Amino acid sequence: MTRIEVRDFDGDLEALAAMAREAWREAYGAESWPDLHDPSLSRLFLADVPDPRFLLAAYEGSRLVAFLANLPRRYHFQGRAYRGAHACMMIARPSYGGATVYLIAESLRRNREFGADFALLTLERKHRSWHMMKKHLGSRHRILTVRRIYxxxxxxxxxxxxxxxxxxxxxxxxxxxxxxxxxxxxxxxxxxxxxxxxxxxxxxxxxxxxxxxxxxxxxxxxxxxxxxxxxxxxxxxxxxxxxxxxxxxxxxxxxxxxxxxxxxxxxxxxxxxxxxxxxxxxxxxxxxxxxxxxxxxxxxxxxxxxxxxxxxxxxxxxxxxxxxIDLNVWLLNPECSLPGVRGVFELFI
Amino acid sequence: MKQADPFSFEAFRALLADALEVDPARITPEAHFITDLGVDSLRLVQALLYLEAMDLGSWTDMAWQVQTVEEAYRYYLEHLAERKP
CATH class of the missing domain: 3.40.630.30 (Gcn5-related N-acetyltransferase (GNAT))
Structure with a gap:
């Protein structure tokens, strides 16, 4: 039996794009979908990553089956500086959706190491990942909806x-x-x-x-x-x-x-x-x-x-x-609460 | 008060089948949650939180250490042993 292993992303943006397209095609069928993992976009969005630990991937053998970017950012809010992470570009090969749970768990562990106060994430409403976060993980963790984006x-x-x-x-x-x-x-x-x-x-x-x-x-x-x-x-x-x-x-x-x-x-x-x-x-x-x-x-x-x-x-x-789409903040530092936060400048979807 | 006996593998399997919404007959020791049972993110989180609720540790620690039914049961027994005074 081949295990699924979570490790740093190997940097193969073409493989990431191919996996994402397979997943979107499966999910959307005849409807149109955004090619958000096109290598030209990924090169731009991931260019700031200072360390491979911030790009997480799940592999079955050498095959990429899921991906999550967990981009370190610095923010300020009401005069105070914060360390945050922008969790984005999460995608899994069809039938490997469960592997995203491994990536989320690992990103939480790495965010603790990095000392992040919070992680920002966007979720399409009523999608399975939205239910997972809001209904299940939201019952145990401090996940706030900052705003509903349209x-x-x-x-x-x-x-x-x-x-x-x-x-x-x-x-x-x-x-x-x-x-x-x-x-x-x-x-x-x-x-x-x-x-x-x-x-x-x-x-x-x-x-x-x-x-x-x-x-x-x-x-x-x-x-x-x-x-x-x-x-x-x-x-x-x-x-x-x-x-x-x-x-x-x-x-x-x-x-x-x-x-x-x-x-x-x-x-x-x-x-x-x-x-x-x-x-x-x-x-x-x-x-x-x-x-x-x-x-x-x-x-x-x-x-x-x-x-x-x-x-x-x-x-x-x-x-x-x-x-x-819900814009959420997952509060990781027990002393961090971001009272009254209603928006973010800037976050790409 | 006498401590309750640990779940047998059969009982544990039934619990997992319930949490994962999978036919118990498919829950073999070597079955991989994702590649064999086709468990998606929603059901996997449900199952991990279910185990967490049984005081078996944090779901984040368990997430990719327990990829098969057998590993989940072993993890359960180990945690039970650690918790005994």
Whole structure:
């Protein structure tokens, strides 16, 4: 009998992507699913990992059967610094779902070694892993729901979205009545793509993010630069005022895959625009729309983590996306409680 | 007060079958929870918490040490022995 062994991930991102695609295909059948483990995305998201202990894998012999990234992060909340872990990208080969329990147990052990105060994790509501965490583990551990996240979507290329997502006549009609298919127009000169020279200003903006209810991630300039622009994977649009970046939005290009197609979408990863007025916010969103179009994306998806208001999105004809995800925090340090936490800046799904 | 006798393997097997929602006939000593019994994450956590509730230690410690029925039973007996005064 071959045992399942939990050990550090061997770094084979192609094997990880293949396993994830097999799992998503099995779970979603004819429906579209997001290719969240594409090697280009994994290279970006896992680039900050300082130590192989933070990438956990379950192997049956030499075959990868489950994976969990447990990314170390530094956060601040209400003036206090915390060590956290972002548990993400969990996936298992079909019929090996139980191996994720091994990975969760091992990540808890390693988080204790690392001295993490908490772990953040997102779970799709009513999915089996959601039941596992909320109903069973939640009865024994301090797992809090920070907020219920819903998506916001904006069409760029309507015929492509209709074909790929198999939208019905009434869905298309509703979207058109709302105006979700209309092109958006930016303000040339003030909204533009990110340039290397913007890093300092953007880092200052990120360091200035602060709300009493917001858990804020601290970025190193190197890490931030990678997220802001990685050729073909991530892109940033900035709003410039008097030669200084006053707001920005960053997205990654992720593919929705179905038996019919593989369609790129622009997923908003983070956004800072507290210093912009309503018109400037609309201009920045229009710049996002244009950048997505230029990169061949069929639409834009954003996930509301509580770090920005969604009003400008709705005014820009974004529509709520019918998928609910819980953002949870698993409190590990008995002295840590994060009272009143309602959102996180920044967390990728 | 006299300490209760440990569960026999047969009784333990019946408990596991109940916790895992698996036909008891499939619970052989060498059966692997995942590869042989097809136990998914939800049922595996249920079973581990069930064992934890029997005061057999923490589910996180047990999780990948007890991959087969036989290992789970051995773990149970060892913990029982450790707990005896």
């Amino acid at each position: 998506g916001l979507a904006r069409v760029i290329d309507l015929p492509r979205v209709v074909a790929a997502e198999r939208l019905g006549r009434f869905e298309v009609l509703g979207g058109k009545l709302w105006g979700a298919h209309r092109p958006m127009r930016g303000s040339p000169g003030q909204v533009r793509r990110y340039r290397e020279g913007d890093l300092h200003h953007i880092h200052q903006l990120v360091r200035g993010v602060s709300k009493p209810s917001l858990l804020v991630r601290e970025f190193s300039p190197d890490s931030l630069a990678r997220h802001l622009h990685t050729e073909g994977v991530s892109e940033t649009v900035v709003y410039e005022r008097e030669g200084v970046v006053a707001g920005f939005v960053t997205f990654t290009v992720r593919h929705m895959v179905s038996p019919r197609d593989r369609v790129p979408w622009a997923w908003v990863d983070f956004l800072v625009w507290e210093g912009l007025n309503g018109q400037e916010k609309q201009a920045l969103l229009a710049g996002l729309w244009e950048a997505g179009r230029d990169l061949g994306c069929a639409g834009i998806v954003g996930w509301n983590m509580g770090s920005y208001s969604v009003g400008p999105f709705l005014r820009a004809r974004f529509v709520p996306y019918p998928r609910l």
